[in-house]
Amino acid sequence: MSGARCAAPEGEPVPQRLLAAATRLFAERGYDRTSVQEIVEAAGVTKGALYHYFGSKDDLLHEVYGRVLRLQQERLDAFAGSRAPVETRLREAAADVVVTTIENLDDTTIFFRSMHHLGPEKLAQVRAERRRYHERFRALVEEGQRSGVFTAATPADLVVDYHFGSVHHLGAWYRAEGRLSAQQVAGHLADLLMRALRP
Amino acid sequence: MSGARCAAPEGEPVPQRLLAAATRLFAERGYDRTSVQEIVEAAGVTKGALYHYFGSKDDLLHEVYGRVLRLQQERLDAFAGSRAPVETRLREAAADVVVTTIENLDDTTIFFRSMHHLGPEKLAQVRAERRRYHERFRALVEEGQRSGVFTAATPADLVVDYHFGSVHHLGAWYRAEGRLSAQQVAGHLADLLMRALRP
Amino acid sequence: MSGARCAAPEGEPVPQRLLAAATRLFAERGYDRTSVQEIVEAAGVTKGALYHYFGSKDDLLHEVYGRVLRLQQERLDAFAGSRAPVETRLREAAADVVVTTIENLDDTTIFFRSMHHLGPEKLAQVRAERRRYHERFRALVEEGQRSGVFTAATPADLVVDYHFGSVHHLGAWYRAEGRLSAQQVAGHLADLLMRALRP
Amino acid sequence: MSGARCAAPEGEPVPQRLLAAATRLFAERGYDRTSVQEIVEAAGVTKGALYHYFGSKDDLLHEVYGRVLRLQQERLDAFAGSRAPVETRLREAAADVVVTTIENLDDTTIFFRSMHHLGPEKLAQVRAERRRYHERFRALVEEGQRSGVFTAATPADLVVDYHFGSVHHLGAWYRAEGRLSAQQVAGHLADLLMRALRP
DNA sequence: CATGAATGAGTGTTCATTCAT
DNA sequence: GATGAATGAACACTCATTCAT
Numbered sequence: 001m002s003g004a005r006c007a008a009p010e011g012e013p014v015p016q017r018l019l020a021a022a023t024r025l026f027a028e029r030g031y032d033r034t035s036v037q038e039i040v041e042a043a044g045v046t047k048g049a050l051y052h053y054f055g056s057k058d059d060l061l062h063e064v065y066g067r068v069l070r071l072q073q074e075r076l077d078a079f080a081g082s083r084a085p086v087e088t089r090l091r092e093a094a095a096d097v098v099v100t101t102i103e104n105l106d107d108t109t110i111f112f113r114s115m116h117h118l119g120p121e122k123l124a125q126v127r128a129e130r131r132r133y134h135e136r137f138r139a140l141v142e143e144g145q146r147s148g149v150f151t152a153a154t155p156a157d158l159v160v161d162y163h164f165g166s167v168h169h170l171g172a173w174y175r176a177e178g179r180l181s182a183q184q185v186a187g188h189l190a191d192l193l194m195r196a197l198r199p
Numbered sequence: 200m201s202g203a204r205c206a207a208p209e210g211e212p213v214p215q216r217l218l219a220a221a222t223r224l225f226a227e228r229g230y231d232r233t234s235v236q237e238i239v240e241a242a243g244v245t246k247g248a249l250y251h252y253f254g255s256k257d258d259l260l261h262e263v264y265g266r267v268l269r270l271q272q273e274r275l276d277a278f279a280g281s282r283a284p285v286e287t288r289l290r291e292a293a294a295d296v297v298v299t300t301i302e303n304l305d306d307t308t309i310f311f312r313s314m315h316h317l318g319p320e321k322l323a324q325v326r327a328e329r330r331r332y333h334e335r336f337r338a339l340v341e342e343g344q345r346s347g348v349f350t351a352a353t354p355a356d357l358v359v360d361y362h363f364g365s366v367h368h369l370g371a372w373y374r375a376e377g378r379l380s381a382q383q384v385a386g387h388l389a390d391l392l393m394r395a396l397r398p
Numbered sequence: 399m400s401g402a403r404c405a406a407p408e409g410e411p412v413p414q415r416l417l418a419a420a421t422r423l424f425a426e427r428g429y430d431r432t433s434v435q436e437i438v439e440a441a442g443v444t445k446g447a448l449y450h451y452f453g454s455k456d457d458l459l460h461e462v463y464g465r466v467l468r469l470q471q472e473r474l475d476a477f478a479g480s481r482a483p484v485e486t487r488l489r490e491a492a493a494d495v496v497v498t499t500i501e502n503l504d505d506t507t508i509f510f511r512s513m514h515h516l517g518p519e520k521l522a523q524v525r526a527e528r529r530r531y532h533e534r535f536r537a538l539v540e541e542g543q544r545s546g547v548f549t550a551a552t553p554a555d556l557v558v559d560y561h562f563g564s565v566h567h568l569g570a571w572y573r574a575e576g577r578l579s580a581q582q583v584a585g586h587l588a589d590l591l592m593r594a595l596r597p
Numbered sequence: 598m599s600g601a602r603c604a605a606p607e608g609e610p611v612p613q614r615l616l617a618a619a620t621r622l623f624a625e626r627g628y629d630r631t632s633v634q635e636i637v638e639a640a641g642v643t644k645g646a647l648y649h650y651f652g653s654k655d656d657l658l659h660e661v662y663g664r665v666l667r668l669q670q671e672r673l674d675a676f677a678g679s680r681a682p683v684e685t686r687l688r689e690a691a692a693d694v695v696v697t698t699i700e701n702l703d704d705t706t707i708f709f710r711s712m713h714h715l716g717p718e719k720l721a722q723v724r725a726e727r728r729r730y731h732e733r734f735r736a737l738v739e740e741g742q743r744s745g746v747f748t749a750a751t752p753a754d755l756v757v758d759y760h761f762g763s764v765h766h767l768g769a770w771y772r773a774e775g776r777l778s779a780q781q782v783a784g785h786l787a788d789l790l791m792r793a794l795r796p
Numbered sequence: 797c798a799t800g801a802a803t804g805a806g807t808g809t810t811c812a813t814t815c816a817t
Numbered sequence: 818g819a820t821g822a823a824t825g826a827a828c829a830c831t832c833a834t835t836c837a838t
Contacts, residue, residue, distance in 0.1 A: 056813080247804070
């Protein structure tokens with residue numbers, strides 16, 4: 001009866017097991033095609049346990065978002081805050097967001113596909129954090145434009161949306177078993193961005 | 200009974216009214232947050248009428264897809280087939296897909312967000328048409344790379360995914376009432392692509 | 399466009415084609431699993447045509463019943479009214495109802511399975527005709543019992559229900575492609591009845 | 598709120614109440630004239646409760662079948678396995694199936710009228726159990742035919758179908774408030790069978 | 797005579813959530 | 818902390834029937 005019968009090991013704490021199961025299922029079949037029943041079965045717990053730790057189904061979604069937002073914000077802060085020249089900082093940040101997106105492809109796929117299932121106040125919160133991330137990235141572009149190492153022909157926020165568009169889109173085509181590693185893809189996409197910014 | 204009480208004018212034929220209502224609602228709140236009941240109310244008809252013309256809810260989605268796929272394929276064919284130099288042809292195609300995406304922002308938003316709700320065989324069909332579109336675009340990039348007017352540093356399909364990523368992403372940020380017109384956005388995004396391809 | 403494309407030949411009049419199609423479909427999948435749409439498609443006409451000739455879906459059922467009731471009543475009248483000895487008359491009637499049931503197995507299967515779908519007044523009418531048929535048959539049994547050629551140990555109506563039970567049940571097991579012909583089955587069942595009635 | 602307002606007493610467990618309500622309604626108006634809504638109202642619970650215990654509407658039907666099949670199989674085993682002479686064993690089995698059919702007339706009426714509403718795999722299972730029952734009964738007939746106490750003029754399976762036909766048919770005419778008790782009917786029908794088998 | 801678009805009440809089923817234990 | 822029976826509103830979809838043409 002006990003032991004390692006289910007995918008989620010009983011060693012890990014219940015909330016983590018629930019979150020892991022939900023993440024996998026949301027990415028596999030989408031938020032609304034996944035029932036709470038399926039999540040608790042995959043996590044090897046009962047419905048009561050889920051509602052003990054999470055207020056609702058979309059709380060789970062919110063937690064997934066929190067995880068990926070926190071991760072990306074932290075990494076961006078690290079790259080942007082270095083003392084390297086701006087083109088190095090932007091390049092590394094641009095490549096890193098690709099790598100971490102691929103490494104957490106489930107989370108980010110869910111992010112961009114299921115946002116609209118959050119309730120209004122959680123959605124507002126997520127959007128605010130997202131905007132902060134965008135602005136931080138945009139500041140790097142603007143810094144380079146002001147100092148002349150990047151062309152100012154294109155408004156900085158368009159540049160940011162251009163790059164992030166391709167990042168969002170990774171879930172639509174990137175396959176781990178494919179020809180290119182995460183690092184190779186990141187290198188190529190960062191190259192494209194840097195070339196597009198040459199004066 | 201008569202008059203302009205509902206959003207969908209009674210003058211138009213019922214199938215068009217249904218499709219218009221569905222498109223708007225799918226774009227506003229997503230495919231599965233939209234009930235069939237809401238669609239028929241918005242169109243001013245009854246459920247029976249909907250199922251008289253469409254086999255299922257996801258038939259409506261499929262019709263939206265058909266419309267946008269046909270439109271984009273035709274426009275790409277026109278641009279790609281011209282006699283202009285390859286950099287002109289690619290630039291115009293790249294800008295045009297932005298303009299038509301913005302002009303049909305509801306349809307394209309639905310497209311990229313709700314694809315996974317189609318049944319397997321409809322999904323396969325849509326994906327096949329989508330792939331053809333991609334390949335046509337990629338052929339332009341490769342032509343330029345072979346003739347040396349574009350850099351070959353980045354594989355052509357990555358370039359295409361890079362550009363289309365930003366196109367898919369338009370629905371996430373473009374607002375008609377914003378600062379930039381569709382043409383201006385298209386010009387900027389095409390510039391970014393062309394600069395990224397400079398040798 | 400014209401010709402013999404559909405199962406129901408266009409040569410036959412429309413009401414007959416409808417009735418034939420309905421009979422086949424009712425027997426195949428039951429009354430409620432058959433939609434009016436399927437009937438008209440199988441008959442190669444439109445819904446309007448059906449409602450032109452028949453007042454409702456259960457009118458079709460009623461017509462099927464009428465056909466089989468009329469047929470069986472007529473045949474029973476013929477056998478019962480002959481001048482042969484009563485044991486011959488009963489035996490022949492008992493065998494004949496088996497043969498005609500098998501020859502119209504679709505109709506009779508529908509009859510015994512779908513009766514309860516008729517509206518109250520049609521149901522009453524069918525039941526009345528059915529009862530007349532039963533009574534006619536019972537009269538033969540009683541005649542033989544009074545004259546001593548049949549045992550009177552079992553009440554005549556139980557005898558009739560015994561025999562008709564096995565007739566109703568034919569649809570559950572008889573297969574045209576099976577080992578026994580309709581006549582052989584009829585012979586055996588009539589034998590069983592006659593032996594059961596021996597004094 | 599409390600009290601004896603509904604047919605199903607609140608003392609009994611919910612699944613039993615649902616099954617009892619379903620049995621009664623299926624027998625009264627047939628499987629498909631009975632809606633799930635009517636069943637839950639009769640049982641005094643909600644739809645959610647029904648689907649908590651039963652996977653689907655036809656699961657209810659299947660449960661009814663299971664009950665009657667189990668009962669009849671057990672009783673037949675008891676009678677067939679006794680040490681009495683074969684004519685006694687067959688007579689008692691033939692009479693007993695009539696008594697238990699009458700005592701569970703709702704269940705058996707449903708059985709013979711609604712079988713075809715089961716899904717394919719459930720139907721196959723029920724048919725297999727039914728066939729076992731038939732074969733057990735047929736073995737008794739064959740045993741008597743081999744030993745010469747029964748005539749071999751009629752094939753044994755025809756004899757079995759003859760008798761079971763009349764059993765199936767009981768629901769069509771037997772009324773508890775009628776002239777004959779279950780035992781009396783059973784006696785008469787067993788008599789008919791035994792007389793029909795006399796050499 | 798016949799059409800087929802349109803109706804509207806109805807179907808079985810799902811599911812996030814609650815709460816007595 | 819955790820259970821799982823029970824809720825109740827919502828869901829996509831069906832279909833016999835009607836009626837303007």
